[in-house]
Amino acid sequence: MKQPRVAVVIPCHRVRERVVSVIERIPASCGRIVVVDDACPERSGEHVAAQVKDERVQVLFNDENLGVGGATLRGFAHAAEDGADILVKMDGDGQMDPRLLPLFTAPLAEGRADYAKGNRFHDLEGLKDMPWPRLLGNAVFSFFAKLSTGYWNIFDPNNGYLALNAAVFRALPGGKIDRGYFFESDLLFRLGLLRAVVCDVPMRSRYAGEVSGIRAVREAPLFLFKHIRNLFKRIAYNYFLRDFNLASIELVLGGALLIFGLSFGAVKWMESAEAMMTTPVGTIMLSALSIILGSQFLLAFINYDVQMVPRTPVAGLLRGLSRNDDGGEIDDGEIK
Numbered sequence: 001m002k003q004p005r006v007a008v009v010i011p012c013h014r015v016r017e018r019v020v021s022v023i024e025r026i027p028a029s030c031g032r033i034v035v036v037d038d039a040c041p042e043r044s045g046e047h048v049a050a051q052v053k054d055e056r057v058q059v060l061f062n063d064e065n066l067g068v069g070g071a072t073l074r075g076f077a078h079a080a081e082d083g084a085d086i087l088v089k090m091d092g093d094g095q096m097d098p099r100l101l102p103l104f105t106a107p108l109a110e111g112r113a114d115y116a117k118g119n120r121f122h123d124l125e126g127l128k129d130m131p132w133p134r135l136l137g138n139a140v141f142s143f144f145a146k147l148s149t150g151y152w153n154i155f156d157p158n159n160g161y162l163a164l165n166a167a168v169f170r171a172l173p174g175g176k177i178d179r180g181y182f183f184e185s186d187l188l189f190r191l192g193l194l195r196a197v198v199c200d201v202p203m204r205s206r207y208a209g210e211v212s213g214i215r216a217v218r219e220a221p222l223f224l225f226k227h228i229r230n231l232f233k234r235i236a237y238n239y240f241l242r243d244f245n246l247a248s249i250e251l252v253l254g255g256a257l258l259i260f261g262l263s264f265g266a267v268k269w270m271e272s273a274e275a276m277m278t279t280p281v282g283t284i285m286l287s288a289l290s291i292i293l294g295s296q297f298l299l300a301f302i303n304y305d306v307q308m309v310p311r312t313p314v315a316g317l318l319r320g321l322s323r324n325d326d327g328g329e330i331d332d333g334e335i336k
Contacts, residue, residue, distance in 0.1 A: 004085035004105070006031055007034060008026055008030050008034070008089075009034045010022065010036065010092045012092045015042075016043070018093050022098060023054065026090075026101065027102065031084070035057060035059045036059075044092065045061050067181075069179040070179035073177065076089075079166075087165075108165050108315070114196035115163070115198045117162040117199075117200060118200070119202055138158060142155045145227065148189055148227040149185070149188040149191075149234070150309065151198050153309050162184065164187075167316075167319035168318055172191070181219055185223070189234065193237060195310045196315075197310050197313045246304075247300075247305065253297045254295070254296070254298035254299075256294070261288070261294055264287050265287030265291070
Protein backbone atom coordinates (compact mmCIF):
# COMPACT_ATOMS: atom_id res chain seq x y z
CA MET A 1 0.00 0.00 0.00
CA LYS A 2 1.27 3.44 -0.89
CA GLN A 3 2.49 5.39 2.11
CA PRO A 4 0.67 8.70 2.64
CA ARG A 5 2.68 11.89 2.31
CA VAL A 6 2.96 13.63 5.67
CA ALA A 7 3.52 17.34 6.16
CA VAL A 8 4.18 19.01 9.53
CA VAL A 9 3.09 22.62 9.96
CA ILE A 10 4.72 24.68 12.71
CA PRO A 11 3.12 28.09 13.42
CA CYS A 12 5.80 30.35 14.89
CA HIS A 13 5.37 33.32 17.20
CA ARG A 14 8.01 34.01 19.84
CA VAL A 15 9.57 30.55 19.60
CA ARG A 16 13.00 31.49 18.21
CA GLU A 17 14.92 29.74 20.99
CA ARG A 18 13.21 26.34 20.59
CA VAL A 19 11.87 25.92 17.07
CA VAL A 20 15.14 24.71 15.50
CA SER A 21 15.40 21.94 18.10
CA VAL A 22 11.83 20.88 17.29
CA ILE A 23 12.55 20.69 13.56
CA GLU A 24 15.72 18.67 14.07
CA ARG A 25 13.77 15.97 15.97
CA ILE A 26 10.99 15.49 13.40
CA PRO A 27 11.21 11.88 12.04
CA ALA A 28 12.21 11.10 8.47
CA SER A 29 8.70 9.75 7.81
CA CYS A 30 7.64 13.38 7.43
CA GLY A 31 8.16 14.49 3.85
CA ARG A 32 7.57 18.23 4.28
CA ILE A 33 7.98 20.72 7.13
CA VAL A 34 6.18 24.04 6.71
CA VAL A 35 7.25 26.75 9.14
CA VAL A 36 4.84 29.69 9.26
CA ASP A 37 6.34 32.87 10.69
CA ASP A 38 3.22 34.60 12.01
CA ALA A 39 4.71 38.11 11.95
CA CYS A 40 6.97 36.96 14.78
CA PRO A 41 8.76 39.87 16.50
CA GLU A 42 11.72 37.56 17.12
CA ARG A 43 11.99 36.78 13.38
CA SER A 44 11.67 33.04 14.00
CA GLY A 45 11.21 32.33 10.30
CA GLU A 46 14.43 34.07 9.30
CA HIS A 47 16.22 32.22 12.10
CA VAL A 48 14.97 28.87 10.78
CA ALA A 49 15.91 29.73 7.20
CA ALA A 50 19.45 30.61 8.31
CA GLN A 51 20.04 27.75 10.74
CA VAL A 52 18.22 24.76 9.22
CA LYS A 53 19.59 23.07 6.11
CA ASP A 54 16.95 20.31 5.97
CA GLU A 55 15.57 20.19 2.40
CA ARG A 56 12.13 19.29 3.74
CA VAL A 57 11.75 22.73 5.34
CA GLN A 58 9.82 25.57 3.73
CA VAL A 59 9.33 28.90 5.51
CA LEU A 60 6.24 31.06 4.95
CA PHE A 61 5.98 34.62 6.23
CA ASN A 62 2.75 36.34 7.25
CA ASP A 63 2.70 40.10 6.71
CA GLU A 64 0.46 40.45 9.76
CA ASN A 65 -0.25 38.29 12.77
CA LEU A 66 -3.10 35.89 11.91
CA GLY A 67 -3.18 34.07 15.23
CA VAL A 68 -2.24 30.43 15.81
CA GLY A 69 -5.31 29.25 13.92
CA GLY A 70 -4.78 31.53 10.96
CA ALA A 71 -1.11 30.58 10.68
CA THR A 72 -1.94 26.87 10.92
CA LEU A 73 -4.65 27.10 8.26
CA ARG A 74 -2.28 28.87 5.89
CA GLY A 75 0.33 26.18 6.45
CA PHE A 76 -2.24 23.41 5.94
CA ALA A 77 -3.47 24.99 2.70
CA HIS A 78 0.09 25.26 1.41
CA ALA A 79 0.95 21.66 2.35
CA ALA A 80 -2.29 20.29 0.86
CA GLU A 81 -1.66 22.16 -2.38
CA ASP A 82 1.86 20.68 -2.35
CA GLY A 83 0.37 17.17 -2.34
CA ALA A 84 0.37 16.16 1.32
CA ASP A 85 -2.12 13.49 2.38
CA ILE A 86 -1.85 14.02 6.14
CA LEU A 87 -1.45 17.43 7.74
CA VAL A 88 0.10 17.65 11.20
CA LYS A 89 0.22 20.69 13.47
CA MET A 90 3.07 20.84 15.93
CA ASP A 91 3.92 23.87 18.07
CA GLY A 92 7.40 25.32 17.97
CA ASP A 93 7.82 25.81 21.72
CA GLY A 94 9.17 22.31 22.38
CA GLN A 95 6.27 21.08 24.52
CA MET A 96 5.29 18.45 21.93
CA ASP A 97 7.61 15.51 21.30
CA PRO A 98 8.22 15.17 17.51
CA ARG A 99 9.05 11.48 18.05
CA LEU A 100 5.34 10.85 18.66
CA LEU A 101 4.51 11.83 15.08
CA PRO A 102 3.93 8.20 13.88
CA LEU A 103 1.31 7.73 16.63
CA PHE A 104 -0.70 10.64 15.20
CA THR A 105 -0.42 9.68 11.55
CA ALA A 106 -1.07 5.92 11.98
CA PRO A 107 -4.87 6.14 12.63
CA LEU A 108 -5.27 8.28 9.50
CA ALA A 109 -2.94 6.20 7.32
CA GLU A 110 -4.79 3.02 8.35
CA GLY A 111 -8.20 4.55 7.64
CA ARG A 112 -9.37 4.34 11.27
CA ALA A 113 -9.84 8.08 11.77
CA ASP A 114 -10.01 11.39 9.94
CA TYR A 115 -8.45 13.43 12.72
CA ALA A 116 -6.12 12.54 15.59
CA LYS A 117 -5.30 14.80 18.51
CA GLY A 118 -3.20 14.58 21.63
CA ASN A 119 -4.62 13.83 25.07
CA ARG A 120 -2.43 14.86 28.01
CA PHE A 121 -4.96 13.48 30.52
CA HIS A 122 -4.62 9.81 29.56
CA ASP A 123 -1.52 9.23 31.70
CA LEU A 124 -2.26 10.36 35.27
CA GLU A 125 1.44 10.33 36.13
CA GLY A 126 2.09 12.87 33.41
CA LEU A 127 -0.40 15.32 34.89
CA LYS A 128 1.95 16.19 37.74
CA ASP A 129 4.10 18.11 35.25
CA MET A 130 1.16 20.28 34.12
CA PRO A 131 0.72 23.62 35.95
CA TRP A 132 -2.50 23.43 37.98
CA PRO A 133 -4.19 26.43 36.28
CA ARG A 134 -3.80 24.67 32.92
CA LEU A 135 -4.98 21.40 34.47
CA LEU A 136 -8.15 22.97 35.86
CA GLY A 137 -8.88 25.05 32.77
CA ASN A 138 -8.44 22.12 30.38
CA ALA A 139 -10.67 19.88 32.49
CA VAL A 140 -13.50 22.43 32.61
CA PHE A 141 -13.39 23.37 28.95
CA SER A 142 -13.06 19.74 27.89
CA PHE A 143 -16.57 19.21 29.23
CA PHE A 144 -17.90 22.28 27.40
CA ALA A 145 -16.21 21.02 24.22
CA LYS A 146 -18.05 17.71 24.52
CA LEU A 147 -21.32 19.65 24.55
CA SER A 148 -20.46 22.02 21.72
CA THR A 149 -18.81 19.52 19.36
CA GLY A 150 -20.72 16.30 20.04
CA TYR A 151 -17.46 14.35 20.49
CA TRP A 152 -18.25 12.77 23.86
CA ASN A 153 -15.45 10.23 23.41
CA ILE A 154 -12.49 12.64 23.53
CA PHE A 155 -10.77 14.87 26.08
CA ASP A 156 -8.26 17.74 26.08
CA PRO A 157 -9.84 19.53 23.07
CA ASN A 158 -7.38 22.44 23.16
CA ASN A 159 -4.39 20.19 22.57
CA GLY A 160 -2.42 21.67 19.68
CA TYR A 161 -0.69 18.45 18.62
CA LEU A 162 -2.99 17.15 15.87
CA ALA A 163 -3.16 15.36 12.53
CA LEU A 164 -5.83 15.92 9.88
CA ASN A 165 -6.58 14.10 6.64
CA ALA A 166 -6.00 16.49 3.73
CA ALA A 167 -9.24 15.46 2.00
CA VAL A 168 -11.19 16.35 5.13
CA PHE A 169 -9.32 19.64 5.42
CA ARG A 170 -10.36 20.60 1.90
CA ALA A 171 -14.02 20.01 2.83
CA LEU A 172 -13.85 22.36 5.83
CA PRO A 173 -15.06 25.98 5.55
CA GLY A 174 -11.65 27.47 6.28
CA GLY A 175 -12.97 31.01 6.32
CA LYS A 176 -15.30 30.21 9.24
CA ILE A 177 -12.80 28.48 11.56
CA ASP A 178 -11.60 30.54 14.53
CA ARG A 179 -8.15 32.07 13.99
CA GLY A 180 -7.21 32.51 17.65
CA TYR A 181 -6.70 30.21 20.62
CA PHE A 182 -10.17 28.71 20.12
CA PHE A 183 -8.89 27.21 16.86
CA GLU A 184 -8.67 23.58 18.00
CA SER A 185 -12.12 23.57 19.65
CA ASP A 186 -13.75 25.30 16.68
CA LEU A 187 -12.03 22.86 14.32
CA LEU A 188 -13.61 19.98 16.27
CA PHE A 189 -17.01 21.66 15.93
CA ARG A 190 -16.59 21.89 12.14
CA LEU A 191 -15.37 18.29 11.96
CA GLY A 192 -18.47 17.22 13.87
CA LEU A 193 -20.70 18.81 11.24
CA LEU A 194 -18.84 16.76 8.60
CA ARG A 195 -19.32 13.60 10.73
CA ALA A 196 -15.56 13.04 10.75
CA VAL A 197 -14.08 10.41 13.05
CA VAL A 198 -11.82 11.82 15.78
CA CYS A 199 -9.49 9.84 18.04
CA ASP A 200 -7.27 10.69 21.01
CA VAL A 201 -3.54 9.96 21.11
CA PRO A 202 -2.08 9.60 24.63
CA MET A 203 0.89 11.92 25.16
CA ARG A 204 2.81 13.93 27.68
CA SER A 205 3.71 17.58 27.36
CA ARG A 206 6.96 18.99 28.67
CA TYR A 207 6.87 22.24 30.61
CA ALA A 208 10.14 24.06 31.09
CA GLY A 209 9.00 27.48 32.22
CA GLU A 210 7.58 28.60 28.87
CA VAL A 211 5.26 31.60 29.08
CA SER A 212 1.88 30.77 27.58
CA GLY A 213 0.44 33.27 25.12
CA ILE A 214 -3.06 32.63 26.45
CA ARG A 215 -4.39 35.14 28.98
CA ALA A 216 -6.77 32.97 30.99
CA VAL A 217 -8.80 35.78 32.55
CA ARG A 218 -9.46 37.37 29.17
CA GLU A 219 -9.88 34.21 27.09
CA ALA A 220 -12.05 32.11 29.46
CA PRO A 221 -15.26 34.16 29.00
CA LEU A 222 -14.70 34.17 25.22
CA PHE A 223 -14.19 30.41 25.21
CA LEU A 224 -17.40 29.92 27.19
CA PHE A 225 -19.38 32.19 24.85
CA LYS A 226 -18.03 30.42 21.74
CA HIS A 227 -18.76 26.97 23.16
CA ILE A 228 -22.37 27.97 23.91
CA ARG A 229 -22.71 29.49 20.42
CA ASN A 230 -21.40 26.31 18.80
CA LEU A 231 -23.68 24.16 20.98
CA PHE A 232 -26.79 25.95 19.71
CA LYS A 233 -25.51 25.80 16.13
CA ARG A 234 -24.82 22.07 16.39
CA ILE A 235 -28.22 21.30 17.87
CA ALA A 236 -29.98 23.39 15.23
CA TYR A 237 -28.02 21.85 12.34
CA ASN A 238 -28.13 18.20 13.44
CA TYR A 239 -31.57 17.93 15.06
CA PHE A 240 -33.77 20.45 13.25
CA LEU A 241 -32.27 21.29 9.84
CA ARG A 242 -30.53 18.09 8.68
CA ASP A 243 -32.86 15.78 10.54
CA PHE A 244 -35.87 15.76 12.84
CA ASN A 245 -36.23 12.60 14.89
CA LEU A 246 -37.29 11.28 18.27
CA ALA A 247 -34.34 12.97 19.96
CA SER A 248 -35.50 16.31 18.55
CA ILE A 249 -38.91 15.79 20.17
CA GLU A 250 -37.28 14.74 23.45
CA LEU A 251 -35.22 17.94 23.46
CA VAL A 252 -38.21 20.20 22.78
CA LEU A 253 -40.51 18.48 25.28
CA GLY A 254 -37.79 18.18 27.89
CA GLY A 255 -36.81 21.82 27.67
CA ALA A 256 -40.42 23.02 27.70
CA LEU A 257 -41.45 20.87 30.66
CA LEU A 258 -38.38 21.75 32.70
CA ILE A 259 -38.78 25.49 32.11
CA PHE A 260 -42.50 25.31 32.88
CA GLY A 261 -41.97 23.28 36.05
CA LEU A 262 -39.27 25.57 37.41
CA SER A 263 -41.02 28.85 36.53
CA PHE A 264 -44.50 27.67 37.59
CA GLY A 265 -43.18 26.34 40.88
CA ALA A 266 -41.22 29.51 41.62
CA VAL A 267 -44.20 31.78 40.89
CA LYS A 268 -46.61 29.73 43.01
CA TRP A 269 -44.11 29.49 45.85
CA MET A 270 -43.67 33.29 45.90
CA GLU A 271 -47.46 33.82 45.77
CA SER A 272 -47.96 31.47 48.72
CA ALA A 273 -45.14 33.11 50.66
CA GLU A 274 -46.62 36.59 50.17
CA ALA A 275 -50.07 35.36 51.22
CA MET A 276 -48.58 33.54 54.23
CA MET A 277 -50.28 30.34 53.02
CA THR A 278 -49.14 26.78 52.41
CA THR A 279 -48.70 25.90 48.75
CA PRO A 280 -51.41 23.41 47.68
CA VAL A 281 -50.22 19.83 47.21
CA GLY A 282 -51.64 19.72 43.68
CA THR A 283 -49.56 22.76 42.70
CA ILE A 284 -46.42 21.18 44.15
CA MET A 285 -47.07 17.91 42.34
CA LEU A 286 -47.68 19.65 39.00
CA SER A 287 -44.41 21.54 39.29
CA ALA A 288 -42.45 18.51 40.49
CA LEU A 289 -43.89 16.20 37.81
CA SER A 290 -43.03 18.71 35.06
CA ILE A 291 -39.46 18.99 36.33
CA ILE A 292 -39.03 15.21 36.61
CA LEU A 293 -40.46 14.48 33.16
CA GLY A 294 -38.50 17.34 31.59
CA SER A 295 -35.27 16.06 33.15
CA GLN A 296 -35.95 12.53 31.92
CA PHE A 297 -36.60 13.70 28.36
CA LEU A 298 -33.38 15.75 28.38
CA LEU A 299 -31.38 12.81 29.74
CA ALA A 300 -32.81 10.64 26.97
CA PHE A 301 -31.75 13.26 24.43
CA ILE A 302 -28.20 13.40 25.86
CA ASN A 303 -27.98 9.60 25.75
CA TYR A 304 -28.98 9.66 22.07
CA ASP A 305 -26.45 12.41 21.38
CA VAL A 306 -23.66 10.40 23.02
CA GLN A 307 -24.51 7.38 20.87
CA MET A 308 -24.32 9.53 17.73
CA VAL A 309 -20.55 10.10 17.95
CA PRO A 310 -19.21 9.52 14.38
CA ARG A 311 -17.64 6.08 13.94
CA THR A 312 -17.20 5.74 10.16
CA PRO A 313 -14.35 7.80 8.62
CA VAL A 314 -15.42 10.18 5.84
CA ALA A 315 -12.02 10.85 4.25
CA GLY A 316 -12.49 8.27 1.50
CA LEU A 317 -15.91 9.60 0.58
CA LEU A 318 -14.73 13.20 0.56
CA ARG A 319 -11.67 12.27 -1.50
CA GLY A 320 -13.89 10.53 -4.04
CA LEU A 321 -16.29 13.46 -4.22
CA SER A 322 -13.37 15.84 -4.70
CA ARG A 323 -11.96 13.79 -7.57
CA ASN A 324 -15.37 13.61 -9.22
CA ASP A 325 -15.85 17.37 -8.85
CA ASP A 326 -12.51 17.86 -10.57
CA GLY A 327 -13.77 16.07 -13.66
CA GLY A 328 -13.38 12.40 -12.79
CA GLU A 329 -15.84 9.88 -14.18
CA ILE A 330 -17.59 7.23 -12.12
CA ASP A 331 -17.39 3.80 -13.76
CA ASP A 332 -18.15 0.45 -12.12
CA GLY A 333 -17.93 1.93 -8.66
CA GLU A 334 -14.59 3.60 -9.25
CA ILE A 335 -13.69 7.19 -9.93
CA LYS A 336 -11.30 7.59 -12.82
